[in-house]
Amino acid sequence: MSDSKAIFLKDAAVNAADGDQRAFIRKALGGYYTNRDLQKARYRDWERARDAASLAKWSAVNDLANVLEKFTANFERNGGVVHWARDAAEARAIILKIAEDAKAKAIVKSKCMTSEEIHLNDALEKAGYGVVESDLGEFIQQLRGEAPYHFVFPCMHVKREAISELFTKHLGTAPTDSPEELTMIARRHLRQLYVDADIGITGANFLVAETGQISITENEGNARLTAALPRIHIALSGIEKVVNKLDDLSVLLPMLATAGAGQPMTCYNTLYSGPRKKGECDGPEEFHIVLLDNARTRLLADPEQRDALHCIRCGACLNVCPIFKNIGGLAYGTTYQGPIGSVITPHLRGLKQWNHLSGASSLCGACTDACPVRIDLHHHLLHNRRNAAKESPTLFDRVFHHGFNFVIKRPWLFATGGRIFRATLPLLQKLPLPYMGAGMKTRDLPKAPSQSFRDQWKHQNV
């Protein structure tokens, strides 16, 4: 058993047994469901809008080389600098070099899951830079020293009392149980940090090939400030975030907001093309983009699951997933939690160590229904299971499959086996069956039928 699997099974069991926490998560998501449905109802045809969003992403991902070439040419024409990183280490080295060249001291970041993926904060802090997460949820998680619980709602599992205690401990503020006051504490604390920072690091939700702009979606205004006040702006993005046309955003931006947060649009959807232009009064002097592969091309090479690269990171699949709601986001041990994380992590980090996530699903398909870009999520979990069994079958896989193969090709053996099983089933029901796994703790074996299906079929004389 891989380490990641052992940790997953332990955490999942503990969290699923924590009824209070589960109720808290369900309550937190309650408002989301209401708002999402209200906003979806404003679409004249949500299902067909999903087709359009899916096609916009398909067109870019399936022509990725050309679209990326176009994007980078236009990005450079706008005065930006393009960097390429094959993996996490290269991306970290590029950003450290920019910070070193700039003789930077303070760095402010807005929410960027790709930076979590490459463990950027650790690298920057080890190199001696002060790094502050400015998104409220990320700021709270940074103070807690914990990874995000949900890639859109990073601290949705933390109760206000705990946040109040955290702020008292780190910021010296008076305790309060008002979410508004807690938000204002963070607001006051961070404002001067934007003004003082030398470098602002953001992610990117979309890279627009046609215009060389990057699009950033947020609600708080922290990304706006991060890209406005520091001297240098660095955006870190996966190579799959590209779209062909500016016009594609007319579908993708509203659908991202509606699926992800139940909003018509998020508060700020901002397009950046280059550093401060001549005649503009503010904005950074330098604008860099770091384009990261980090095994995305491995996923691209699988045409069956290539659509997983269409993901716009809205988080809708997490919000509806019965597994996510029961085991929570931290148990996954991945940068991307929930169904999309379970699909892509085995590609990004290795199927052998991460195939257990393919089982973190009831195969109910709620994720696939929720996805605004129609990623076939629950089938991809099945595809990963199949691929894992093919790639590195476990002893059980081999014995069971060979055995099954042997028996099923010999009808007399199958029938005899069935008779023996039916006869011994009452006995089996009396035995403790720990080797049957967790499922047997809460379920009984069914009663054996008196006849096999084949006999029943024969006697009906159909």
Added chain:
Amino acid sequence: MSDARSDIFARIREALKVKAPKPHLKTDANPGKTSEVAKPWLPDGGETADASLAILSEQLAKLKAVLIRVPDQAAAVKAVAELASSKNWKKVAYHGHDLLRPVASGLSCETWEADATFDKQRLEGCDAGITTCESIVAQLGAILVSSATSGGRALSVLPHVHVVVAEASQVVPDLGSALALAKARHGDQMPSMLSFITGPSRTGDIERILVLGAHGPKELYLVLVG
């Protein structure tokens, strides 16, 4: 060793040798233009100017942004002055624009043309920022500001209150129209920042409870002339 760029491109080209099936799209519209294809499926932005204004007004109310409709420029000056005194603003920054200079002159508090002598520390101390905008999207209640038409990047987001003064003719039905208009206006010389502002800044990060004014403005006013 080859460089990262060519390596990544080589991986992409190799990966794409096997094709993936194209998503099916049931429409007669020009398949090249996403907004045109999806228009009948997306939220309505209104077919006439009046319909768009009605949708806009409803959307802004839901977003907790305040719409102030005034008949002319003089009334806009008066409306902003009343707002400033009722909210007790002491320092107001504004974008140097012909539509806004009379508005600033009408205020009795300290005013400052932020893009003429930009100073981020001074801007941080302002109670309100007044800007124009590129366009207003009725469909979503979104106001498109840019570094060119809104006094740079920070003026519309750093002060605690954001006031937008615009002409009613700047209202467009939907997002696709606003993007097309920006492209037609700026061509390949886009302002370095274009930002759709949809209501005052907000967060739900604490227990998914809505709080306005996370990092950006807590209040957003749209003064619409005409």
